Amino acid sequence: MSISNRTKLFVKSQGITMKAFEESIGASNGYINNISRSISLEKIDLIVEKYPILNIEWLLTGKGDMLKPLSAFTEPESQYVNEDEKTRASITAKALIKIDASMTHLLQEVSEIKEQLINKK
DSSP states (O other): OOHHHHHHHHHHHTTOOHHHHHHHTTOOTTTGGGOSSOOOHHHHHHHHHHOTTBOHHHHHHOOSOSBOOGGGGOOOGGGOSSHHHHHHHHHHHHHHHHHHHHHHHHHHHHHHHHHHHHHHO
């Protein structure tokens, strides 16, 4: 799968339009469709800034998961006032991480199935 296709998959997973994504990174309309092999460092920096949940390694190489794990965005435990809050936050974070991993896996499976269908045509 190409960088262009991975970008399209990410954009779709975020529920935004390609036009909105391209505008958010200061790219012209159709920029993503015209990526053949690589993307400029300037655009990569903007994508990282605007979409911190996106795993940039996945975008560039296809390796790993599309999204960073939610654990990368949780607050340090020292900020919790008491043990009950800490426990609730830990349980919630674990549940969200499992949901995130499941969603990422399902999106990758859907993408692979779509690609297989396209290749059969």
